[in-house]
Amino acid sequence: MRFTSQLIALGMACLLAIWLSLALGPVSLPMMDTLRAVLHLVGVPVAEDNLQQAELIVGQIRLPRTLLGLAVGAVLALSGVAMQGLFRNPLADPGLVGVSSGAALGAAVAIVAGASFGGLPEPFQPYLLSICAFAGGLGVTAIVYRLGRRDGRTSVSTMLLAGVAMTALAGSVIGLFTYLADDASLRTLTFWNLGTLNGASYDRLWPLLLVCVAVILWLPRRAKALNALLLGESEAHHLGIDVQRLKRELILCIALGVGAAVAAAGLIGFIGLIVPHLVRLLTGPDHRVVLPASALAGATLLLFADIFARLVMAPAELPIGIVTVFIGAPFFLFLLVRGRS
Structure with missing residues (x-):
């Protein structure tokens, strides 16, 4: 019952964040106009008086x-839960497995050497940066995974060391x-490395949204299975995992x-670190609760x-990665100090 109430509270907070995200920005909209615009966009009949601007901005x-x-x-956040469960x-x-640095490397190739990809088919041209970043992340992770394999088993500690090395190598390139x-x-390249949600469009959104x-x-x-893995690999194996x-x-x-x-x-840092940890402090270690709660949080x-990044220097926009680091870095230091004490 307690877990259900916590998930409901997180869901309500998420709905509030969605509403504010649709309403606030360099041109802020009245909250009720925002709600009416959303309802009209999804086909709910509402009064359309003075709704054109709100519907255009929102939609x-x-x-x-x-x-x-x-x-x-x-x-x-979910990837952070999975990574923390994998490494216990x-x-x-x-x-840690190099996926972020690999994606950043792929993006750097697309941004700096993009003219060399002029032979790509026309439908793929708008997705060049996303394709290169996605491929770079998968490629580096595949290398790290291969280096961590020995005798049909995956060594988590070896993967960690390989991830650190590949991250350093990608950073140098x-x-x-x-x-x-x-x-x-x-x-x-600088703005992309700081992270941003600016420039999102439906055409570029849907392939990544599907993944x-x-x-x-x-x-x-x-x-x-993640709950069993918390007990250790041998214990999880004895439980049939x-x-x-x-x-x-x-x-x-x-x-x-x-x-x-x-x-x-x-690159948006610290979401995968601080969110799972905060959720575990609230709900406990059970992944049946931690996973959905982390997704919402x-x-x-x-x-x-993102709302803060839009408003703090309006009409200019602060990269969202800066905001998450300002939140995440002090929290990370707090965890280290708390762990030592």
Whole structure:
């Protein structure tokens, strides 16, 4: 009963974040006009008096941005839960397997050397940056996974070390591309590396949204297996869990989810670290509750961070990655100090 009330509270907070995200920005809309515009967009008959501007802003600009924020926040938080369950460490982050750095490398290639991809078919041209970032994240994760395999088993500690090494290598290559970039490419690369939900559109949103939704729907189905893994690999095996298969599935989910999120919104840090930890403090370690609660909390936190990024320097916009780091870094330090005491 307590868990149900907590999920309902998180759901209400998420709905409030959605409503505010649709209403607030450089041009703020009355809350009721925003609600009427959304209802009209989904086909509910409402009075259309003075609704044209609100419907245009909500339907064409803020609704795709809000949907992107929901998907990215939820999938980053879920990936954080999966990573912490895989490593059995509450301070683990989805970037540990190199997927974020690989996606950043792919984006750097697309931004700086994009002219070299002029031979791509026309339907793929608008998705060049997202495709390269997604492929880079999957590629680096595949290398890390391969380095962590030995005798048919996956060594989590070896994967961690390989992830650190690949992250450093990807960072050095990104530095090289940054050095070679012209002024326009450098500005794009810098802004992308700081993370943003700006520029979301339905055409560019739906492929990445499908990947995020698939991860969001699939991961909770492995909640019981993650609970067993908390006891240790041998104990989970004795309980009938195929541990090696579970590791493969979790790594694939993390790579797909984080790769899609980074491809869509750039590098947004600390959501996958602080949200699962906060949720566990509230609900306990049971993944049957932690996973859906983390999805709701991650989506809510990212939407509120995006609202702050829009308003704090309006009409200019602060990159959302800066906001999440301002929130996440002090919290991470708090966890370290709390752990030492």
